[in-house]
Amino acid sequence: MKKILTITVGAMCFLQLTSFSATAQVVEPGTTQEHLKPLEYFVGTWKFSGMQFNRGVTGTMTFEWDLNKNILIRRIHAVPNDERDAAGIGMSVILWDAKNKRILERGYGGYGGYGQGKWTQT
Numbered sequence: 768m769k770k771i772l773t774i775t776v777g778a779m780c781f782l783q784l785t786s787f788s789a790t791a792q793v794v795e796p797g798t799t800q801e802h803l804k805p806l807e808y809f810v811g812t813w814k815f816s817g818m819q820f821n822r823g824v825t826g827t828m829t830f831e832w833d834l835n836k837n838i839l840i841r842r843i844h845a846v847p848n849d850e851r852d853a854a855g856i857g858m859s860v861i862l863w864d865a866k867n868k869r870i871l872e873r874g875y876g877g878y879g880g881y882g883q884g885k886w887t888q889t
Contacts, residue, residue, distance in 0.1 A: 799837040802863040802870065805888070806830075806839055819855075823848040838862045841872075861886070 809830040816825040826845035833840060839861040846854045859874035870886035 798865070799863040800835075803836070803839060803861070806861065806870070806886075809839070809841075819845060819847075826854075841874075 810832065812827055812829045814825070814827055816823070818824070824845045824847050826843060828844075829842045831840050831842075832838070841859045841861060843857040843859075844854060845856075856877035857874055859872050861870060861872045863869075864871040864885075872884045872886060873881070874884070875881045
């Protein structure tokens, strides 16, 4: 019985992976680091307070590099001032979009939401 279950699970994984499609960008080595270098200032942990969805929040935001400094990882932990048990978390990756020549951020919320944004220098 265990062997049949393993085959079934393996077959389900194979079917799921075969329906997956993705696009990839080829980037010259070293160029990603060069474009993200101005963001080095943000690396570390920051405390913040402000408004989110019409309510006051406080929290921390942490920026850290991936192993090769090709991606900046941002983690957010926000706590509403009026409901301390309703903390929200999020994580995003900040990377160089070589095709469109810009810094791109892809974010993922703690409840399964996701989004995308672009960084611009001001």
